[in-house]
Amino acid sequence: MKSIQFRPLFWPTLFSLVSFLILISLGTWQVKRLFWKNDIISNYLEKFEKNKILYEKTFKYDGTQEFRRVLIKGKFLNNKETLIIGKTYEGNAGFHLVTPILTDENKVVLINRGWISEKLKLKKNRPFTIIKEEVIVDGIIRKPQLKGYFVPKNDKVGDFWFTINPNEIKEARKLDKYDFEENFFIDLIRNKKNKTLPIAALGNPNFRNQHLSYAITWYSLALTLVIIYFIFHIKEKRLIFGKKNNDRN
Secondary structure, three states, rough: OOOEOOOOHHHHHHHHHHHHHHHHHHHHHHHHHHHHHHHHHHHHHHHHHOOOOEEEEEEEEOOOOOOOEEEEEEEEEEEHHHEEEEEEEEOOEEEEEEEEEEEEOOOEEEEEEEEEHHHHHOHHHHHHHOOOEEEEEEEEEEEEEOOOOOOOOEEOOOOOOOOOOOOHHHHHHOOOOOEOOOOEEEEEEOOOOOOOOOOOOOOOOOOOOOOOHHHHHHHHHHHHHHHHHHHHHHOOOOOEEEEEEOOOO
8 A cells, every 4th residue: 555754844835835825816816807808808899799879969878888889970179189198009109199079069079089100299290180171980989098007197287198088188178168078988990901190990809818828827837836846845755655564563
């Protein structure tokens, strides 16, 4: 009969146990994030593929219309535009150009028209973005952006913007006299073949979903830690496998 002699060392065991629990917790958290991200993608696709909403005076936002396609007709308020800092396109630094649109009903909605390069920061360098005639915007309804842990707060005084927050932009651009839409903004959608500036979103979902690979990584590290722990004890002759001697003298 085989016997096992195991005399674990205190500090290596304590360290390994704590590390193992942390790694398992991180892996489990990534699994939860995986299901959360899958729900977001499914929700996006379901709403995006529905019939387009016509934004008009009778439209009421109740929170369920996020990611819905919307058509809005009006004129851009070019003198009230806002540049969102720190945006990139194919590795090139730049801004997102956010311009309010004014409808015939005197309603104003923020439109994220897409990416422009840093050299086009000044209006005089991009007269093609100053559209004065009436336009029809085809876009996606998006909730106000939340500030992340490593994202600075919007600086209304210095005019440095890092997130699209309709309420803050309304105050900074003095849009109070209009019936201003505070609950959402609209991401303009471009044609797949059209890459004219500003470069708008394609509309199709491009969510990064690497949570499964992250979970596998954490769980693999936990398993590796267990293997190293037992190998260490075998080399220290504190984990010994042998045959039990049943012979009687």
